[in-house]
Amino acid sequence: MNIFSKNSELAEKDPRTVSQTNQNEIVRRSQPKPISQLKSQDSPFKQPSTSTDGLEETIISADFTIIGNVISKQKVTVDGTIHGDMHCASLVVAENANIIGSIVANDVTIAGTVMGSIFGHKTMLNSTAHVEGDIFHQGLAIELGAVFEGRSQGSEDPMINAPKPETFTETAARKARASDAQQGSTAEKIIMGSNLDN
Numbered sequence: 001m002n003i004f005s006k007n008s009e010l011a012e013k014d015p016r017t018v019s020q021t022n023q024n025e026i027v028r029r030s031q032p033k034p035i036s037q038l039k040s041q042d043s044p045f046k047q048p049s050t051s052t053d054g055l056e057e058t059i060i061s062a063d064f065t066i067i068g069n070v071i072s073k074q075k076v077t078v079d080g081t082i083h084g085d086m087h088c089a090s091l092v093v094a095e096n097a098n099i100i101g102s103i104v105a106n107d108v109t110i111a112g113t114v115m116g117s118i119f120g121h122k123t124m125l126n127s128t129a130h131v132e133g134d135i136f137h138q139g140l141a142i143e144l145g146a147v148f149e150g151r152s153q154g155s156e157d158p159m160i161n162a163p164k165p166e167t168f169t170e171t172a173a174r175k176a177r178a179s180d181a182q183q184g185s186t187a188e189k190i191i192m193g194s195n196l197d198n
Contacts, residue, residue, distance in 0.1 A: 055075040055089055056075065057074065058072055058074060058075070058076050058077070060076065060079060060080045060082070060097075061079050062079040062080050062094075062096060062097075063080065064079075064080035064081070065080060065081040065083070066080070066081070066082050066084065067083045067084060068083070068084045069084040069085045069087070069101070070082060070084060070085070070086050070088070072087070072088040073089055074088065074089055074090075075088065075089060075090040075092070076088045076090070076092070076105075077091075077092040077094060078091070078092070078093050078094060078097040078099060078112070079094045079096065079097050080098075081097065081099075081100075082097075082098070082100070083101065084100075084101045085101040085102045085103070085116075085163060085165070086099060086101065086102070086104065086105065087165040088105050089105060089107075090105055090106060090108075091103060091105040091107070091108050091109070092109045092111075093108075093109070093110045093111060093112040093113075093114060094111055094112055095112050095126075095128045096112060097111075097112035097113070098112060098113045098114075099112070099113070099114045099116065100115045100116060101115075101116045102116045102117045102118070102133075102162075102163055103116065103117070103119065103120065104120075104165070105120050106120065106121045106122070107120065107121065107122045108120035108122070108123045108124065109123075109124045109126065110124065110125050110129040110131060111126040111128045111129055112128070112129065112130070113129075113130045113131075114129075114130070114132070115133060116132075116133045117133045117134045117136065117150075118135045118136070118137070119136045119158050119159055119162035119163075120135075120137055120138075121137065121138040121139065121158060122137070122138065123135055123137045123139070123141070124140075124142075124143075125140075125141070125143060125146040125148060126143050127143040127144060127145035127146055128145070128146070129142075129143075129146040129147065130146075130147040131148045131149070132149045132150060133150045134151050134152070134153065135148070135151075135153070136153050136155055136158040136161065136162070137153070137154060137155070137158050138154065138155065138156065138157075138158055139154075140152055140154070
């Protein structure tokens, strides 16, 4: 006898016995819930998570390497590698994460590696943190075992000297101008050199 026939027999005898029997022994058929009643765990798609401070969280997973600046108005957790500056409301650098660039955030928690300056109101270096760069902060906590090579500077407003976020187009424009200037001087040298040969 399979489980379906057992439940069918119970339901035929007395419909109340199905709901009173052990839930491990029955299979219930239910109507789909209306969309308005669905909870995030009912969805097969990952919903944006909200941290305890009310900010939505973006996770940069371990298999990602981002080359360029990351700008967010929310919380960011980095498990991967960033080659660029980070600007966000709150940042968590996980144990295996690497950031090569400056960090600007209100709350900063480092468990991984950071090569660059940190500008944060509250900055925490966990025991697995490795930071090479200066830390500008309102409050700083360093756990035993953390490696910190740089200087620490306390300030009422550590963001006052923080670098401003630069968008990709601004970065690209700046690099293009620098490249054009360099190529221009090289072209002038080539032209002048060819004139000398004649």
